[in-house]
Amino acid sequence: MATTMTDFDVEAERIFRAEIQQFLVEHPVDLFPTMHGDLGYGFGAWSTPFLRAAGKQGWIGLLWPAELGGSDLPPRALWTLLSELAYGRAPAEALFYSLAVGQCIVNYGSPELQQQLLPPLLAGEITFAEALSEPDAGSDLFSLRTSAREQGNSFIIQGQKMWTSNGATADYAMIVARTSLQQPGHRGISTFIVDLRDLRVERRPLLDANGEPSFSEIFFNDLEVPASWLLGQREGAIAQVLDALAWDRFWARSTKAPFLRRELEDLCMVSRSPLPSGEVLWDHEWVRLAVAEMATDIEVCDALCEETLPLYDSGRDTSAAFAAVKVFSDELGQRFYQLALEVLGLRAELPADAHSSFTDRVWLYAMAAHGVRIAGGTPEMQQSTMATRGLGLKASA
């Protein structure tokens, strides 16, 4: 980052916003090659060239300590970056995963692991996935069966992961595996970084409802991992899992409002263009009312995320607040594309035109929005967290 900021005040934020906007003007987002498409989360498509460009800008380690190569800035700096990239439709999905897993390496990595992976990570030269879920361990993650057996100065990983986003594309993954059969649930589980390019890792891409190979199955066939690639305490995976999920639920959803704000501009533009018959969709009162309601909800979503931002890094329990952010933003995404489909349904008679890319996107994102709600934890599980951790209600037996 060209700007130097020790204290990220209003003026520093203004300068940083201008810097990001200028970058996006000088580097049009459509020119970055992508490995698979944008699924409408808000953080764009997977692009390693964009990740490298972000590395050159110094955008990857904004919150990390200077001694580890970061910029030591407060969370507001990351908020600023992510909202500008989302509004600019930057292909930042790989950046998201580097930030999420990178934060765990910063917080819990051994000095050896940090020395090996942080420099290329900060340069945007390596990519990451989070391989937590298994065929019979999703909501109930801690029933997982992948094992990590200690052998000398290594661990041997055996088992299968499921639904790993970008699992076929990423270089490395953060995984959780059982290191103790004696201790039940999360008490027997540890977290590791693994190299997915190893020959003892088999990756099978899975097609999602849109036909995109956005996630995959991963098989570990006695993969040897150095003991120094264990994150945090052995059998202490709960700390990294909570951090990773907090990231998914807060930061990955904080992009939804700026992303949808931009989508709403396109929806309005399409609605205002006359149909061949001369009819203008915008002239329908229901369209204007529904768009106004959606515009309000997008701002409510942004305000909810902004209100929640100070909780990040506060040391307080964030689970209920981040669950609320996730449920609200995911449902908003689903409602937005539902509305767009209703509005565009009226213009089905039109041939492909200058706006056809928006109409294509709407179908894609409307389909993907169902999966977005499940990724990172289902709405039922989030509601349960809000009830128990947020409202103090007792979980039913």
Ligand SMILES: Cc1cc2nc3c(=O)[nH]c(=O)nc-3n(C[C@H](O)[C@H](O)[C@H](O)COP(=O)(O)OP(=O)(O)OC[C@H]3O[C@@H](n4cnc5c(N)ncnc54)[C@H](O)[C@@H]3O)c2cc1C
């Ligand atoms: C698009 C997408 C991307 C994903 N990316 C990743 C990834 O990168 N890495 C990764 O590790 N995983 C990923 N996942 C997996 C995701 O985390 C799981 O799908 C999710 O946690 C749900 O687990 P499950 O599929 O096993 O469903 P289950 O846990 O079997 O749930 C099935 C249904 O039962 C309900 N249910 C389950 N338990 C309860 C309960 N106690 N109370 C109330 N209702 C309950 C659920 O809400 C759901 O409706 C992804 C999933 C999707 C759809």
